[in-house]
Structures are given as structure tokens and as C-alpha cells.
Amino acid sequence: xxxxxxxxxxxxxxxxxxxxxxxxxxxxxxxxxxxxxxxxxxxxxxxxxxxxxxxxxxxxxxxxxxxxxxxxxxxxxxxxxxxxxxxxxxxxxxxxxxxxxxxxxxxxxxxxxxxxxxxxxxxxxxxxxxxxxxxxxxxxxxxxxxxxxxxxxxxxxxxxxxxxxxxxxxxxxxxxxxxxxxxxxxxxxxxxxxxxxxxxxxxxxxxxxxxxxxxxxxxxxxxxxxxxxxxxxxxxxxxxxxxxxxxxxxxxxxxxxxxxxxxxxxxxxxxxxxxxxxxxxxxxxxxxxxxxxxxxxxxxxxxxxxxxxxxxxxxxxxxxxxxxxxxxxxxxxxxxxxxxxxxxxxxxxxxxxxxxxxxxxxxxxxxxxxxxxxxxxxxxxxxxxxxxxxxxxxxxxxxxxxxxxxxxxxxxxxxxxxxxxxxxxxxxxxxxxxxxxxxxxxxxxxxxxxxxxxxxxxxxxxxxxxxxx
Numbered sequence: 223x224x225x226x227x228x229x230x231x232x233x234x235x236x237x238x239x240x241x242x243x244x245x246x247x248x249x250x251x252x253x254x255x256x257x258x259x260x261x262x263x264x265x266x267x268x269x270x271x272x273x274x275x276x277x278x279x280x281x282x283x284x285x286x287x288x289x290x291x292x293x294x295x296x297x298x299x300x301x302x303x304x305x306x307x308x309x310x311x312x313x314x315x316x317x318x319x320x321x322x323x324x325x326x327x328x329x330x331x332x333x334x335x336x337x338x339x340x341x342x343x344x345x346x347x348x349x350x351x352x353x354x355x356x357x358x359x360x361x362x363x364x365x366x367x368x369x370x371x372x373x374x375x376x377x378x379x380x381x382x383x384x385x386x387x388x389x390x391x392x393x394x395x396x397x398x399x400x401x402x403x404x405x406x407x408x409x410x411x412x413x414x415x416x417x418x419x420x421x422x423x424x425x426x427x428x429x430x431x432x433x434x435x436x437x438x439x440x441x442x443x444x445x446x447x448x449x450x451x452x453x454x455x456x457x458x459x460x461x462x463x464x465x466x467x468x469x470x471x472x473x474x475x476x477x478x479x480x481x482x483x484x485x486x487x488x489x490x491x492x493x494x495x496x497x498x499x500x501x502x503x504x505x506x507x508x509x510x511x512x513x514x515x516x517x518x519x520x521x522x523x524x525x526x527x528x529x530x531x532x533x534x535x536x537x538x539x540x541x542x543x544x545x546x547x548x549x550x551x552x553x554x555x556x557x558x559x560x561x562x563x564x565x566x567x568x569x570x571x572x573x574x575x576x577x578x579x580x581x582x583x584x585x586x587x588x589x590x591x592x593x594x595x596x597x598x599x600x601x602x603x604x605x606x607x608x609x610x611x612x613x614x615x616x617x618x619x620x621x622x623x624x625x626x627x628x629x630x631x632x633x634x635x636x637x638x639x640x641x642x643x644x645x646x647x648x649x650x651x652x653x654x655x656x657x658x659x660x661x662x663x664x665x666x667x668x669x670x671x672x673x674x675x676x677x678x679x680x681x682x683x684x685x686x687x688x689x690x691x
Contacts, residue, residue: 232336233285233368234278236418244423245502252411253284256369258687259412260286266535267678288679289364290328290357292672293609294375295383296335297325297391298353301497301510305427307449308343311419318343321417323429326373327394327601327608330680332401332429333373334415354383354391356609371414387608390587390615394601396495396512397525397588402432402466403498403506404686405474412683417449425449430498430506433515433522434478435462435563436488443482448499448507455482456507462562463498463506464526468689471530473560479507487511493563495522517569517577524581527553528589532598533684541677542625544596550574587621597625602676606669624666631674 311319320337358379365375417424439459446456461478497510
């Protein structure tokens with residue numbers, strides 16, 4: 223694979239010069255992963271009327287980008303503030319490149335947002351708690367997401383997101399965004415955050431989100447640098463970490479670094495919904511504890527199990543529906559296979575349907591049960607409603623109807639020969655009647671191919687690329 227880079231802006235500069243000088247093996251891994259993801263998206267996310275991918279003039283797949291021609295919500299959890307860096311990029315008045323890790327619910331992914339500034343970014347970020355914003359799309363330059371995991375936006379068009387949408391966007395990050403470490407010794411670069419200036423990579427951080435059990439916390443307090451010149455107080459801990467091999471969820475013991483402030487809220491035996499980060503050479507660092515998992519509050523376990531089932535993309539699979547019995551069997555398997563994390567497995571397995579009901583009731587409207595099936599209101603749909611009709615985020619009936627409507631999007635190879643593509647398999651008359659009956663705006667129909675594409679794309683990038691069939 224020999225890419226022809228030429229001059230394609232910052233992603234081209236990164237791939238042509240900066241990353242190879244830092245570590246050429248990382249570059250090769252990125253190119254292989256970008257090619258694999260491109261093949262998956264070309265196969266499974268190609269509804270008529272939606273140009274999802276643009277290839278940047280390369281002979282082979284080196285990098286691609288997606289244009290967001292719509293308003294995009296953006297969320298910076300407070301635990302991400304430790305990852306925000308403002309780096310001197312070049313010598314002019316707008317000389318700082320702010321590196322701001324952000325959750326983008328439209329594609330259910332954490333990206334590295336670029337914020338050009340005059341050196342005042344840190345004060346803006348660190349003076350606030352959770353930050354909810356939206357990048358307003360106009361008729362000008364669209365926001366772009368590049369396969370090196372860069373998110374380029376127009377800062378002049380950024381506004382605060384309506385407060386009525388905050389809770390649902392936060393819940394999407396807590397319960398729909400999962401990136402388990404893999405049991406394979408191959409990195410997934412789509413989850414990397416690249417910190418750099420115009421000539422050098424400063425650091426590459428990998429982000430993972432999973433469930434961990436704190437086995438034993440050390441009493442010793444030490445100093446630790448996540449970034450050069452940025453020291454924090456830490457304690458080390460042995461932990462059991464849920465990992466994914468593509469088929470099964472198992473656990474591996476890791477040494478994990480806890481911020482001293484976080485360790486004071488934890489004790490041996492706690493099971494938590496955790497954000498972990500690491501660079502190429504060191505242990506995982508837990509930067510965020512998003513809540514404990516107990517028999518009385520199994521939300522994260524329920525959501526992770528559902529995510530594992532929903533992330534698969536196969537012919538004729540649904541974008542929103544899972545058979546309830548299939549989910550119960552998977553939940554029992556996750557608990558039984560991980561006695562190190564759920565040691566009192568008999569208690570956890572005593573009433574699997576009851577445990578599921580407790581979690582599902584608290585996870586509405588993200589997940590809900592209807593007859594023999596579970597339905598998912600994906601972050602893509604939450605993102606759409608948060609922008610265009612945030613007041614409807616509390617209308618459970620309307621959201622349930624949306625989930626059922628998007629169940630009519632199927633993958634079918636029968637009409638497209640050997641290369642299956644996503645097509646719209648629904649009765650247009652029936653769809654229109656439902657929409658009119660619910661008094662929905664016709665914009666939802668117009669946006670549905672884009673929303674379906676984003677839902678498929680979010681599934682593809684939530685997998686380790688070697689797990690895809």
C-alpha cells in the first residue's frame with residue numbers, strides 16, 4: 223500500500239510526515255484499519271442519496287473523511303478535561319491548536335476536536351463543568367471527520383446546546399458508548415487521540431470505556447505524568463477489566479492507575495463503569511468513574527450487553543431491534559463468564575429477567591421492551607432530536623415509534639447482487655401514514671437515509687476492525 227499524499231491539509235501532513243517520523247508502525251496500522259473500515263462502510267452504509275465517504279485523492283485507502291452537512295451536538299465530559307491540551311502550532315496570531323477530546327453522539331464516537339485559538343483555550347475549558355455545545359451547519363464549509371480521528375469544525379458557528387437535551391446526551395455517553403479493550407495484540411487506531419504541532423507528534427492516547435472491578439488499591443501515593451509537565455497524584459490498583467474478542471466478553475487482570483481524588487471514592491471490590499486511557503508504553507489510567515454497578519443498579523451491565531449485540535452488522539439485521547430472549551441469554555453468558563467481576567454469580571443469575579427489568583426501566587428511552595423485543599433509540603437519533611426538537615426527548619411514545627420505524631431499514635443482498643447494500647425496505651404509504659398520524663415534521667423523512675447511515679457507521683467503528691466479518 224503506497225499512498226500518494228501530495229498536499230491534503232493537516233490529515234495529509236500527519237500521515238505523510240509527522241506520524242512516520244514518530245512511529246512508522248503506527249502509520250501502517252492506521253492505513254490498514256482505514257482500508258478495512260472503508261470496505262465495511264462501502265458495503266453496509268450506502269443508501270441512495272447519501273455520499274457518506276470522500277477519499278482524499280489517494281491511490282489506495284490512506285484516509286477518508288465524512289462531511290457533516292447538519293448541526294452536530296458535541297459533549298466534553300468533565301473527566302476529559304485532563305486530556306485537553308493547547309499546543310503551540312505555528313508562529314502567527316492564531317498560533318495555538320487546541321486538542322479537545324469530545325463525544326459526538328451523531329456517530330457515537332470520541333474524536334479529537336481541533337480548536338484554533340490565541341492561547342486562551344484552557345481557561346475556557348477548565349472553568350466549566352460538563353460542556354454541551356453544537357456546531358451549527360450553514361451553507362458554508364461542512365464539519366469534517368477524518369479517519370485519523372480528527373474532527374475539524376468551524377468555531378465561529380459553535381453555540382451552547384439546549385439544556386433540555388443535556389441529560390439524554392450524557393446518558394448516551396454513559397450507557398451507549400463502549401470501547402472495550404481487545405484481547406488481540408493489534409491496536410485499533412480509530413480510538414486514538416493524536417496530539418501534535420506542525421512538525422512533531424507530542425503524544426498518542428488510546429481511549430477505552432468498559433466495566434472494571436477494583437481488586438486491590440495500593441496505599442502508596444505517587445506522582446505521574448499523563449503529559450509532559452502535567453503531574454497528578456495517583457495510586458496503582460490491580461483490576462479485572464472486561465475485554466472483547468469479537469465474539470465473547472471476558473476479563474483480563476491489569477494494573478490500572480487511579481487518580482488519588484478518584485481512589486478516595488473507591489474501595490476494593492467495587493465494580494464501576496470506567497473511562498481508561500493509555501499511551502503506547504504504559505498502564506491504563508482511569509480518568510473517569512461513571513457510576514457503580516450493583517444488583518440494585520445494573521444499568522451499565524445491561525447497556526454493555528445490549529451494545530455487544532447491537533454493534534454487529536449483518537445482512538437483514540435491524541438497526542434498532544433485538545429479540546428479548548437473545549438478550550437474556552447474552553446477559554447470563556456475560557455474568558457466568560466473568561465470575562472474577564461478578565463473584566456472587568448465583569445472586570446475579572438468580573433472576574435474570576428481573577435484573578434486566580430493573581436496568582431497562584432506568585435506561586428509558588435509550589432502550590425499551592415491547593412485547594418480545596427490545597428497541598434501541600440510538601445516540602444518532604437522540605442527537606437528531608436534541609437539535610431539531612429537544613422537547614420531544616421526553617416523549618417516550620414518540621421515541622418508541624421512531625425506533626420501530628427505523629427497524630424497517632434492513633440489509634438485503636437480493637436486489638444488489640453479491641455486494642449487499644443498505645436499502646429502504648418499508649411500505650412508503652404505511653410510513654407516511656404513521657408519520658402524519660404522529661404529526662412529525664417531514665424533515666425526519668428527509669433525514670432518514672443520513673440517520674440510518676450514521677447508525678450503521680457508528681456500529682462499524684465501535685468494533686475492533688479485526689472483529690468485522
